[in-house]
Amino acid sequence: MPQQSTKKRFESCCVACDTWIVAYQSSALPHPVYLVWYTDRASGDRLLMHRSGTVFTAEDAAGVAAAADAQLTALVYHPRFPQWLERVVELTPTISNVYDTDYIEQALSSKRKLSLKAMDALSNFIDLFGDYANSLENVAHLQAFRENPVIESYISHYYRFIFWPRLQQGERFKDAERPALETDHSALLGVFREMKAHFEAGLTRLTGN
Template sequence: MWIIAYHSSAFPQPYYLVWYTGNATGDRLLMFRKAGIFATADLANLPAEAEARLASLQYADNTARWLKQVEGLEPSVSNVYDMDYIANALRRKKLSLKVMDALSNFIDLFGDYANSLASTDHLQAFREHPVIEAFIAHYYQYIFWPRLQRGEKFRDAERPELAVDHRALLDVFREMRGHFEADIRVMTPMAH
């Protein structure tokens, strides 16, 4: 289980989401059974808020165990997704290593979101969009695998420029972001 901080100018503050691995299902987002991504603005109460709503959530067997194990612990964020940072960099066509990592991470998150429920499965088409596939192919060939293999010796300056239509990449990113953000359901704190 990982807690994600999701930053976007579409929202008044960061929201926190839960990303988990189900043994048989792969990586998923904690979602409501019918539709909607579980999110809260209160990091400290995220486990309690999720546990209180567990009956209405789609989750793996280990989710309830995780919620019990973290009881009394201070939750911490494992990944930060800054959507405006990515969008601004794509608009300026400034794809630094940090931006490439951030975009790749969002594409991965979006793919897991699309696979989380039968009602979101159709969104997988975005992950399969040619401009997204070209980006991911470039990312893995010139960044992910070389950085993994070379470690400290990896030099981003050796990477060729990404050869895609940057406007199309921005447009598809905006569509993905729009679908994702429209499905976030922010929980108001429950009375304790």
């Protein structure tokens, strides 16, 4: 079967089962890792987690389904996840999002106005962190970072000047017209680094175990 066809089938399975593969990369790790993000209609967005409290990871996208299937009894997952595993067998996986934390940190460390790409990347990471904190009770206390004033101020700015205008205006959205983020950039960088450290502490030994 042509690769393009299997990728489309994989994406269809992800939509049907509300389950996607995402990549996370950081210089604190020896290589990128692959996570499973899903939407539980009863309790919101989450990451696939081990019952022990760590995040499920795999070393390559192609090995995610097999590794998760082998460890299923040790994982916390939503009802449609086993269906997803059955459907994606032998399909070419696609990555729905890539979280590059080094890029975000470099952008926040710069004295320049944050680019649209950097603003999107930080917003996506904040969402990922919130979903992680929503995944199990033992990490629920980390939601306090999402409520940090500097993070709330950032998200408010992002939605007011980027997310909603871009959604409403489409191709007419002009990045040059958006105002610069008015915040304590050093404080924002500090909170981001704390969030990053907590998140990476929750990753497994990079073997999916």
